Every structure is written in structure tokens, then in C-alpha cells.
Amino acid sequence: MLEHTKKCYRAHFLDLNLMFYIFVYMKKYTIKDIADLAGVSKGTVDRVIHNRGKVSKKALESVTKLLEEIDYQPNLIARNLKNNKVYRICILIPNPEVDVYWSPCIAGINNVINELNAFGIHIETVLFDSKSTKSFLDANKSVQKLSPDAVLMVPFFYKETLMALEGYHNLGIIASTINNRIESEVVKGFVGQDLYQSGRVAAKLMQSTAQKKGDIVIIHIDEKYKNAIHMQEKEKGFREYYNQFNNFKNHIITLKLKRDDFEVSLTNFLNEHKNLIGICVTTSKTYQVADVLSKLNINKISLIGYDLVNENVMHLKNGVIDFLIHQNPKQQAYLGLKSLAEHLLFEKELPHEILLPIDIINSENVKPFMRD
Amino acid sequence: MLEHTKKCYRAHFLDLNLMFYIFVYMKKYTIKDIADLAGVSKGTVDRVIHNRGKVSKKALESVTKLLEEIDYQPNLIARNLKNNKVYRICILIPNPEVDVYWSPCIAGINNVINELNAFGIHIETVLFDSKSTKSFLDANKSVQKLSPDAVLMVPFFYKETLMALEGYHNLGIIASTINNRIESEVVKGFVGQDLYQSGRVAAKLMQSTAQKKGDIVIIHIDEKYKNAIHMQEKEKGFREYYNQFNNFKNHIITLKLKRDDFEVSLTNFLNEHKNLIGICVTTSKTYQVADVLSKLNINKISLIGYDLVNENVMHLKNGVIDFLIHQNPKQQAYLGLKSLAEHLLFEKELPHEILLPIDIINSENVKPFMRD
DNA sequence: TTTTTTTGTGTGTTCGAGCACATTTTTAAT
DNA sequence: ATTAAAAATGTGCTCGAACACACAAAAAAA
Missing domain, CATH: 1.10.260.40 (lambda repressor-like DNA-binding domains)
Known part of the structure; x- marks a missing residue:
């Protein structure tokens, strides 16, 4: 036929x-x-x-x-030419000047701008202060005033995020999130990592790297605002990986550190645990632990952490940090924006979730992940 | 103004x-x-x-x-509508039925087809038998008859590749390569990994994983056709990484194995080197070594290898292989085709080389790299 | 039967770039 | 000054989808 x-x-x-x-x-x-x-x-x-x-x-x-x-x-080209609409997408991320973890996002955003600007996609970046819920709310209000076609956000504060999402929903603005998953009907897409699995990856790396007998500590460095769910998921993955080995009888300790008395607390902890074989830090502040280990001249403890911020990479290269897990904020922003843009432009179905691979980084493969 | x-x-x-x-x-x-x-x-x-x-x-x-x-x-949309040309790209890869390493390429190709088919990009896949130079030459001849706008190839046989490239050049067909870099004026683009650096990554992983004292062996499994340069580059990177530690006095041995007497040769070697702490296999046949180690019930030797073929992944999950390095053939095909397509469609400059990051894989992060 | 309404169908313009062709202006030649 | 040739400029159609609008056919009301 x-x-x-x-x-x-x-x-x-x-x-x-x-x-x-x-x-x-x-x-x-x-x-x-x-x-x-x-x-x-x-x-x-x-x-x-x-x-x-x-x-x-x-x-x-x-x-x-x-x-x-x-x-x-x-023919999508013809359809688009006729429509001749300029779609506007806002992306809401924490100000990289406050937390450098987010700075690669800017490169990801620029990539999308370069690729899709000629197709009538306009992207507006809105930064908020990750230390202020008010800033987050204000930023969302401003975005709603701009009434874009879609918005991509880092849902930094849970309660405030739900409020903002409600607003976008009422205005008919498509909303997606990156980095943190928010369980809500009004979120149309998510790009990020499986944090539980990422904890398991850290545990496996620890098992490969550390001496076989001794204690392990998971350190959460909490800067007031809560990465709480983030860190809990990672810890859960880490612990469950080790639990599956019924012959593993070592201790896994959880330690929460605050900025103020960081060095003293950590030093005390290290003194009290002489049989420590590994440390896993659940945030990008891993370098702070590395600094202390360097100072105390400890090099028998395996150190695994998160994110390719410059200070971490330095310690990776000089051997204090053994592995870093890369959460790829650049790719998160890139894929998040691109999926929204292609949805608007070409009526592609918006993927409900895009799970990024969990990149394991050591001193030798770090370079190509840093070029932004 | x-x-x-x-x-x-x-x-x-x-x-x-x-x-x-x-x-x-x-x-x-x-x-x-x-x-x-x-x-x-x-x-x-x-x-x-x-x-x-x-x-x-x-x-x-x-x-x-x-x-x-x-x-x-x-306005690229308008330009494209007017041109209304269907560009044709051929991709030449080894038949995945002969060597499964290449099978993820098909998924990468399909991704590009889905994304760019509506823009008038037609992609034709041509498979050749990686065991036959004649098949490679025939495939290239056929492609030249089809006279596409561009061709992306795995330059499997060096001399024959140069001949084919010459032909494409004379016909005004843009040619790029993936997986292996060919130094030639007529190659317009390359997508692949820095193999030297990938050897260094393997070495660093070995250093992290293996016991500190003992010998290390680099195994090349050569299947007649030559991955020669490939494997040499990796070995060079591996050795140079260890050489930088002037306090490292252990032996690094090179072992070449052929298919015929594989098991016997390897078993003999293992018996003769009781102080072996690590094995690095430079090809996707890593599982063959893992099979032998399993059989002999050896589990103190660190094993690091290449590529996410099913047999390797199995041994990764059951703990015989510690790490795999992922050469990402899918992404190579995807990016190679996409860069050619965007060059043809949008006059984007063809990147002279795209170096893919070197992915480190363990049992816990392997999953998202496998979904194709 | 005629008029009005409803329902169905076709035509023509738009989007922006590209290119063929027509037209105007300038310069050169007689 | 007149004509021919050359150079510069403008006009109008094309690509394929979308949609407004005009028009035709059938059905309903007068």
C-alpha cells in the first residue's frame, strides 16, 4: 500500500x-x-x-x-517559520558567586543559547542568593512577572518551591527542576542524579580504595540551608551498599559539622578515631576536610567527596582526595533547558526525568570534565 | 549606535x-x-x-x-526551509555482530536520526567485517558510489583508510573519523578519547585499588587485526604514570596473548608471578582474563579493563573486575554525526577534534551508561 | 420555488532567506 | 548627443505549514 x-x-x-x-x-x-x-x-x-x-x-x-x-x-522547519514565535525560558539558579558549585551552569546555559538562539529561543538567567529564602521568593516573583513560556529551577527551599510552583502552574508556565527532585504534579520534568545510587558509588569506591579493616565516617557539612534530603539519600545509599556484605563488621559513623568550629571538631574526631580508614563527604565542601587532613599530615585515610570545584580538584591532584563524584551541574542546566526548548519548538514530549550518569573522577581524568 | x-x-x-x-x-x-x-x-x-x-x-x-x-x-529556520535540501551522511562502522563493542553505536546513530530527520538529514549506516580488509574496502567503495555529502568512519585498517580517504577527498565528500585518530589533511574531524591519558587513568585506578607492593602486568589481547597503536598509547600512559613516582620500584610487565592458547598461557604466567598485584587489560576482551581468574579462584589481584560489553559488566558486578574504562562508542557516533549534520545544515564550524571524557565505571554506576 | 442558514471546500497570504530575473542607473563607446 | 554595454538595484517567486477568508454546495426555513 x-x-x-x-x-x-x-x-x-x-x-x-x-x-x-x-x-x-x-x-x-x-x-x-x-x-x-x-x-x-x-x-x-x-x-x-x-x-x-x-x-x-x-x-x-x-x-x-x-x-x-x-x-x-x-516539516518542523516550515511549521516553525510560520509560527515565528520567540519562546522565552527562565532559568533560576543560585548565584555562583555565593556557591561556586553552580558556576558551570552558566556555561551550560550559554551552550543552549548558542545552539537554539537562531530558532527563536530566548533564555533568561535569574540568580538568587542560596542563603536567603527571601531572595529565592523574590526571584520567583520576578520570573512570574516576566511570564515566560517555561521555567527551569533549582528548587533550593522546599516549602517556598512548592509555593512558586503553584504560581507557575496557575499562570500556565511549564516548570521543571534540576539537581533536586520535587514530587509534585505541577513539575513537568527533572534532570539530575540518583542520589541514593551516587551514595552507593561512593561506598564502592571506598571499598576499592580503603584498607580493609577499620571505621568509616560520613561527614555532612551543613551550611544552615538544607541540602538535607540530598545528603540523607547519599548516606542511605552508602550505608546500604556496605550492609549487603554480611561479613562486614566495621563501623560507619555519621558526623555533622558546622562552619564555625569545623577544624577543631574534625581534629577532635580524628584524634578519637585512630582506626579510621575512610571519609566520605557528601557535599562540595570536601576540600575543607582535605585541608585538615593535609595539615595533620594524615595520608592513610581514603577521602571521597563530591563536585569538581577548584579546591577539590587541587586536593585530588595532590593525592589527598582519592575520588570525586561529579554531579555535572553544567549538563543538568544544558539538558534541562534543551528539553524544555525542544518541547516548545518541536512539540517533543518533555522527558519526565533525565537521570545523569554518575561520573567518577580521579586526578587523571578530571581535565576534560573541567573545560567549560 | x-x-x-x-x-x-x-x-x-x-x-x-x-x-x-x-x-x-x-x-x-x-x-x-x-x-x-x-x-x-x-x-x-x-x-x-x-x-x-x-x-x-x-x-x-x-x-x-x-x-x-x-x-x-x-534565521536558520527560514534559510533551511528555502534550501530544502536533504543532506546525506554515511557512517561506516564494524559489524556489531562480529565485535559487540560497536553495538552501542547503533543507538547513537538512531538518536541523531530522531533528532535531525525532520531537518532533512538522512543517515545511512554501512557495516563492515572487522576481520576483513576486503570488506572494509568494499564498504568504502559502496559509500563512494552513494556519493553522500559527508562520511563518518571507524578507520579500522590504516593503509586502506588512507586510500579511502583519498577517494572521498577527490569526490568532495567531507570525511571524519571516530575512535581512532588518523593524521591526515583530508580528515576534517575526529571524535574519540585521548588514549595516552586513558592509560594514565587506568594506572591511577590501579594505584588506588591494588596492594602497594608487587608486580603489575599489562595484557594486550590481540586478535590479529591491529589495535596496535591503540594499545601502545594506553601502555605508554600507564607506564608513564607509574614512572613519575621515583619511589616506585615494582615491575610493570607487558604480556601479549593470542586467542588460541589464551587460557594456558595466562595460567602459566600467573603461576610464574606469585607476587602479582594488578592486571590491566587494554581491550574489551577483559572478561577473558576475568574468566581465568575466576576459575583459579584468585581474588587478590586488581583487574582493570576496557569497555562495557556484557561479559565485562558481569564480572564487574560479581567483583572480579574492579574498574572498567568506558570508551563510549555510542557518544562517539552521536557526536561525530551531529557535528557533521550541523556543519551541513547550519554552516557550523566542524570541530577539528572532540575529546570525550574518560569514564570510570564500577559496579554501582554502570547502569545509566548501559541504557541504550 | 426562493431565500436563508449550515456545512463543507478551496484560495491566497504569511513567515525569512535565497535566488532568478526585470528594471533602473551609471559608465563607456560611437 | 545618442546608443550600447556594464553595473547596480529592486521585484517577485519559492520552500511547507498555518490560518483567515471567500466561495460553493447542501440542507433547512420561508
Whole structure:
């Protein structure tokens, strides 16, 4: 029934010498082609495609049948040209000047701008202070005033995020999140990592690296604002990995440190645990632990942490940190924006979640992950 | 001098509460806009843009000045619609049925097809038998007959590759390679990994994982056809990493194994080197070594290898293989094709080389790298 | 039967860039 | 000054989808 195909290369199989092609080239049909084949005008075909009604049963049937047979795909370029709409997307991230962890996002955003700016995608970056819920709320209010087509946000404060999301939903603005998953009907997409699994990766690395006998500590460095869920998930993954080995009888300790008395507390802890073989830090502040270990000249303890901020990378290169896990904020911003843009432009389905691979970084493979 | 801007949001800086926008929205100018501003017709502007000549000095100057001031970017959607050309790209890879290492490429190819098919990019996959130079040559001949706009190839056989490249060059077909870099003027792009660095990564992993005292062996499993340069580069990186530690006095041995007497040779070697602490295998056949270690019930030796083929992943999960290095053939095919397509479609500069990050894989982060 | 309404169908314009062709202006030749 | 040739400029159509609007056919009301 595919006789309509004007020009259609067939697949070749020349397995004489085990070499063969997979080569199927199908003609691209236009609305005009369909109209001619069905013996109606392009207006009628258009009405069928968009179910605008005002089509006779007869015409409806013949056109629908043809569309299906041919698997008609509209030319997205032409559609877009006609629409000629400039879509606006806002991205809300913490100010990198307050927490450098977020600075690679800017590069990710710029990549999307470069790739899609010519397709009528305008991206507006809004920064908020990760130490102030008010700043977060204000930023969201401003974004809502701008009334973009979509918004991508780092949902830094849970309660405030829910409020903001409600607002976007009411305004008909598509909202997605990166880095942290928010369970809510009004979030259309998420890009980030499986934090539980990332904890398991850290544990496996610890097992590979550390001496076999001794205690292990998980350090949460909490800067008031709560990465709470973040860190808990990681800890859960870490502990459950070790729990599966019923012959593993070592202690896993949890330690929470605050900024003020950081060095003293950690030093005390280290003095009290002389049989420590490994430290896993759940945040990008891993370098603070590395600093203390350096100072005390301790090098038998395995240190595993998170994120490729400069201070961490320095300690990775000089051997104090053994591995870093890369959460790839750049890629998160990039994929988050790109999926929204392609949804708006090309009606691509918005992926409900994109889970980034968990990158393991040591001193030798760090370089290509840093070029931004 | 930017008074021409019809509508131009300015950047806002509301650092009262450390929150601020980076928000620059520039009007999109069309050729018609430029023509009106310069007081000429769109034909003249068009001639200036494409230096078709037949423009007076005066018009040339004023239009050029305007284009620069405004930073005119043509609407790629409109350009593409007009051109309405179907570009054809061939990709030449070894048959995954002969060597499964290449099978993820198919997924990468399909991704590009899905993304760019609506833009008039047709991709034709040609498979050759990686055990037959004749098959490789035949495949290239067929591709040349198809005379596509561009070709992406795995340059499996060195001498034959040079011949094929010459042919493509003469036919005006753009040629790029993936996986292996070929030093030649006629290769326009390369996507792959820095193999030397990947050897260093393996070495660093070995250092992290293995016991501190004992010998290390680098195993090359050569299947007649030569991954020779490949493996040599990796070995070089591996050795040089260890050489930088002047206090490291252990032996690094090189072992070449052939398929026929594989198990016997390896078993003998293991019996003769009782102080072995680590094995690094430079190819995707790592599982063959793992099989032997399993059989002999050896589990104190660190094993590091390459590529996420199923057998390797199995041994990764059951703990015989400690780490795998992922060469990401899927991403190589994806990026190689995409860069060619974007070059053809949007006149984007073809990147001379794209170096993929070197992914370190253990049992816990392998999953998202496998979903294809 | 004629008029009005409803329902169905086709035509023509738009989007922005690209390019062929027509038209005007300038310069050179007679 | 007149004509021919050359150079410069402008006009109008194309690509495919979308949609407004004009028009035709059938059905309902007068």
C-alpha cells in the first residue's frame, strides 16, 4: 500500500562478505502531496490534521487513512517559520558567586543559547542568593512577572518551591527542576542524579580504595540551608551498599559539622578515631576536610567527596582526595533547558526525568570534565 | 549606535538582596529590516551578505556597517526551509555482530536520526567485517558510489583508510573519523578519547585499588587485526604514570596473548608471578582474563579493563573486575554525526577534534551508561 | 420555488532567506 | 548627443505549514 512513495530506497543486504547496509530512505510528504493524493485541497488536509472540523465524513476518512498509511510527519522547519514565535525560558539558579558549585551552569546555559538562539529561543538567567529564602521568593516573583513560556529551577527551599510552583502552574508556565527532585504534579520534568545510587558509588569506591579493616565516617557539612534530603539519600545509599556484605563488621559513623568550629571538631574526631580508614563527604565542601587532613599530615585515610570545584580538584591532584563524584551541574542546566526548548519548538514530549550518569573522577581524568 | 533596536530589554542588577538578572533580549533583525535601515532593497543586502558582488561601494559600506553593528544572525529556520535540501551522511562502522563493542553505536546513530530527520538529514549506516580488509574496502567503495555529502568512519585498517580517504577527498565528500585518530589533511574531524591519558587513568585506578607492593602486568589481547597503536598509547600512559613516582620500584610487565592458547598461557604466567598485584587489560576482551581468574579462584589481584560489553559488566558486578574504562562508542557516533549534520545544515564550524571524557565505571554506576 | 442558514471546500497570504530575473542607473563607446 | 554595454538595484517567486477568508454546495426555513 506504499505505492505513493515517490522515491524509496530499499534496505540492501550484501552479506556475501558480511558487509551490509541498513539504508532506508523515505520520501518526505507535504500537505500538498496528501491533498493531491486524496483529491482534496490542502485546506481540507490541514483541517483534518488539526481536527478543526468542518470536513465531510468522506473527506475525513480518506485523508485520515492516507496520513496513517504514509505516516505523515509535518516539516518542523516550515511549521516553525510560520509560527515565528520567540519562546522565552527562565532559568533560576543560585548565584555562583555565593556557591561556586553552580558556576558551570552558566556555561551550560550559554551552550543552549548558542545552539537554539537562531530558532527563536530566548533564555533568561535569574540568580538568587542560596542563603536567603527571601531572595529565592523574590526571584520567583520576578520570573512570574516576566511570564515566560517555561521555567527551569533549582528548587533550593522546599516549602517556598512548592509555593512558586503553584504560581507557575496557575499562570500556565511549564516548570521543571534540576539537581533536586520535587514530587509534585505541577513539575513537568527533572534532570539530575540518583542520589541514593551516587551514595552507593561512593561506598564502592571506598571499598576499592580503603584498607580493609577499620571505621568509616560520613561527614555532612551543613551550611544552615538544607541540602538535607540530598545528603540523607547519599548516606542511605552508602550505608546500604556496605550492609549487603554480611561479613562486614566495621563501623560507619555519621558526623555533622558546622562552619564555625569545623577544624577543631574534625581534629577532635580524628584524634578519637585512630582506626579510621575512610571519609566520605557528601557535599562540595570536601576540600575543607582535605585541608585538615593535609595539615595533620594524615595520608592513610581514603577521602571521597563530591563536585569538581577548584579546591577539590587541587586536593585530588595532590593525592589527598582519592575520588570525586561529579554531579555535572553544567549538563543538568544544558539538558534541562534543551528539553524544555525542544518541547516548545518541536512539540517533543518533555522527558519526565533525565537521570545523569554518575561520573567518577580521579586526578587523571578530571581535565576534560573541567573545560567549560 | 544601537538605536535601531526596536525592543531591547536591558540587564537588570537588583543586588539589594544579592539576587539579580542577567537578561538581555535583543530584537531579531531580518534582511528586510536591514534593507529598510540602510535604505536599500533586500536584494542588495542579500548580495552583501553572500558577497555576490554587483554592489556599489557606498551600499556595501553602509550595509556592512549595519550588519556588524546589529550582529545580524540569519534565521536558520527560514534559510533551511528555502534550501530544502536533504543532506546525506554515511557512517561506516564494524559489524556489531562480529565485535559487540560497536553495538552501542547503533543507538547513537538512531538518536541523531530522531533528532535531525525532520531537518532533512538522512543517515545511512554501512557495516563492515572487522576481520576483513576486503570488506572494509568494499564498504568504502559502496559509500563512494552513494556519493553522500559527508562520511563518518571507524578507520579500522590504516593503509586502506588512507586510500579511502583519498577517494572521498577527490569526490568532495567531507570525511571524519571516530575512535581512532588518523593524521591526515583530508580528515576534517575526529571524535574519540585521548588514549595516552586513558592509560594514565587506568594506572591511577590501579594505584588506588591494588596492594602497594608487587608486580603489575599489562595484557594486550590481540586478535590479529591491529589495535596496535591503540594499545601502545594506553601502555605508554600507564607506564608513564607509574614512572613519575621515583619511589616506585615494582615491575610493570607487558604480556601479549593470542586467542588460541589464551587460557594456558595466562595460567602459566600467573603461576610464574606469585607476587602479582594488578592486571590491566587494554581491550574489551577483559572478561577473558576475568574468566581465568575466576576459575583459579584468585581474588587478590586488581583487574582493570576496557569497555562495557556484557561479559565485562558481569564480572564487574560479581567483583572480579574492579574498574572498567568506558570508551563510549555510542557518544562517539552521536557526536561525530551531529557535528557533521550541523556543519551541513547550519554552516557550523566542524570541530577539528572532540575529546570525550574518560569514564570510570564500577559496579554501582554502570547502569545509566548501559541504557541504550 | 426562493431565500436563508449550515456545512463543507478551496484560495491566497504569511513567515525569512535565497535566488532568478526585470528594471533602473551609471559608465563607456560611437 | 545618442546608443550600447556594464553595473547596480529592486521585484517577485519559492520552500511547507498555518490560518483567515471567500466561495460553493447542501440542507433547512420561508
